[in-house]
Amino acid sequence: MAEAEAKGIVGGGCNGCGDCEAPCPVIKPNQFEVGMKPRKAIYINHPQVVPLLYTIDFDSCIKCGLCVTACGEKKAIDLEAKDEFVTVKVGTVVLATGFDIFPIEKKEEWGYKRYENVITSLEFERLICASGPTGGHLVRPSDGETPKKVAFVLCAGSRDNTGVGKPYCSRFCCMYSLKHAHQIIEK
Structure with missing residues (x-):
C-alpha cells in the first residue's frame, strides 16, 4: 500500500498544453526553482516531468474554477480529488x-x-541549469549581470564544532563544488 497524493488532474484527459495554468490567479514561489521563479497553484512540477501532466497545489488553490473552464472539453481537472491509498506490485523497493x-x-x-549575491549550492544549481530561471546563464541575483569572479565556500555547516553545524564532513560539498566550477569554466 502506498499513499497517492491528490494531483487534481485526470491523466487520460491532460495533454500538458498549459491552457489551465494561464488563468490561475494564485502566484507562489516555485520550490523546484528554490524560490527564484514563481509558479501558479496549477503547475508542472519540474521541466523534465514525465508524463507531462500538471498538478494542483491544493494548499494554495482557491478553487475559483478558472482552470476547469480553460481546460474545456478535455475535462482533465478534478478540484475535488482526494488522497488515496493504492496497492502497487513491485519487485524491489528503493528507499x-x-x-x-x-x-x-x-x-x-x-x-x-x-548579501543578495551569496547563494546556496542548490540555488546555484538551478541558476546554472538550462531549464532554470535564467535559462542557464550565470548571473548575479542582485542585478542580472555576469559575475567576474565566483568563490565557493566549502564545509559551510560541516566540520563545525560550535554546535551550530555538524561536526562531521558531509562528503558531498567537494564533489558538487568541483562540478559547479567545471560548469562555470564551460560557460
Missing part, C-alpha cells in the same frame, strides 16, 4: 530518503540573505 540542506542563515558570517 530514497533525500536529505535536508543545512540552514546556512544560521552561519551569519557567510552573509546569506544579508
